Amino acid sequence: MLTRVLPSFGSRRSWRVFERNFMVYRTQWLMLVSGFFEPLFYLLSIGIGLNRLVGTIDVGGRPISYAAFVAPGMLATSMMNGAVIDSIFNTFFRLRISHAYDAVLSTPLDVTDVALGEVWWALARAAVYSASFLVCMTLLGDTVSAWVILCWPAALVVSLAFSSLGLAATTYIRSWQDFDLVSLVQLPIFLFSATFFPISVYPRWLGALVAASPLYQAATLMRGLGLGQFSWVMIPRLAYLVALGAVGLTIAARRFRRILVP
């Protein structure tokens, strides 16, 4: 199965799916705008609000403001939320409600084109939102190193991982009720992935569980890049996210095939 799918994974035609999404989102400009303001709200609420209470913290022997500590993790979180909302809600609608994918598959496009096209779209969206996040972060004075620019490509990898996993998860959703399950997974990941505080606050056994969270890996990677504190551990973190993306995409394409062209 894998060998049958992967060599011909998608074609140039997958860009048509990107084009289609762009066309639809042009009519939903409110959603685009909300995606732009979301990071700003995060930075303002956490950065200004909590910053007052917490003040500076010590990271790698250097005191930095809490806002600067938390901002890269917020970027990772924003990438997760954006990817989950977009791939889960919109893809579910096209897959199960409007059956828009069925129409696409009666044209020269193929299932792999559809899956890949959705990923292109997710990446483009992530590129725009993460750039706007980094600009806001800089304007609010929450950056401490010029290396923060590397958070931009890293954000795309994070988005790829979550979009692919989201796409795969979407194929198992049968009704709107199942979205509660998504929240049930997403919320603890959001709260316990050491985005607001270092993982060292957890007991050892819980720390191991948190380390498996893709958001923890993403937030830690972002923080290292944002603060300019490089470490070889970044390589396995990146590899973990890429691997999750590949697994998610493979599952998604297989499930799409099963649902759309049984």
Next chain:
Amino acid sequence: MSETILEAHGLVKRFGDFEAVRGIDVSIARGESFGFLGPNGAGKTSTMRMISAVSAPSSGSIRIFGLDPTTDGPAVRARLGVVPQEDNLELELSVRLNLEMFGRYFDLPRRVIRERTRELLAFAQLSERAEDRVDDLSGGMKRRLTIARALINQPELLILDEPTTGLDPQARHLLWDRLYRLKRDGVTLIVTTHYMDEAEQLCDRLVVMDHGRIVAEGAPRALIEQHSSREVVELRFAADSHEEYLDVLAPFAPRVEALPDRALLYVEDGDATLHDIHASGLTPASALVRRSSLEDVFLRLTGRTLVD
């Protein structure tokens, strides 16, 4: 007959243990209007999905335009138009954008798309609604738009799965008229339906499917002549069941069928039979003499009416 546009042999579609299509053979010529008839669950839609180069057959072979859709899917689909059973339009987009986006899937140049969109809007009588969101259209309009959308690539073969199900009579006649025009322009049509009148109106030739198999094949008129009598007498009695009248009616016709609401007598001369029935003292609540239809053929072949 001319060039063969579609040919299928021993087509089978299995879903787990369930065999939806159990080995069918069809051959359709270019320019022909071909119908698949059958009740719900006969395997029509599964067959349509295979001949639309969307779902792969579990076994058997198909050639469309001389190509194998399992290996040349994109090339085959580029020359097909498909109208699915349920409209799957982009509800968030306008009528015009639905057509334009579809043209992009076929890699048509924007200039060609603009031109064809204008023509198709007129064809579907939707020019005035071009900028409206699809969500706001009536059922008949959505159906016409779905058909127009399937024509954006000027297909040689148009496949329509129950094109008029759920439409009011006026909308159906408008659709039929559009399909005649396409046929006149040389487009090959494949239609599934469970409406008898639709099949008689649209199809040059048809197959009747039941339980995943083809049970009869031919032109509508020929099928009627082959499988039914010239006329049918329909009798309604003031009774809960018409089964109990089978024995009483048997002497009047070579074949008698009892439906829940009426009894059918298959005869050559309906008026004469009706006269005999009245003369014998039987008093049906209502009586009707009509010509045989495809409905009767179906009843004969499968033992039930089509729209169950």
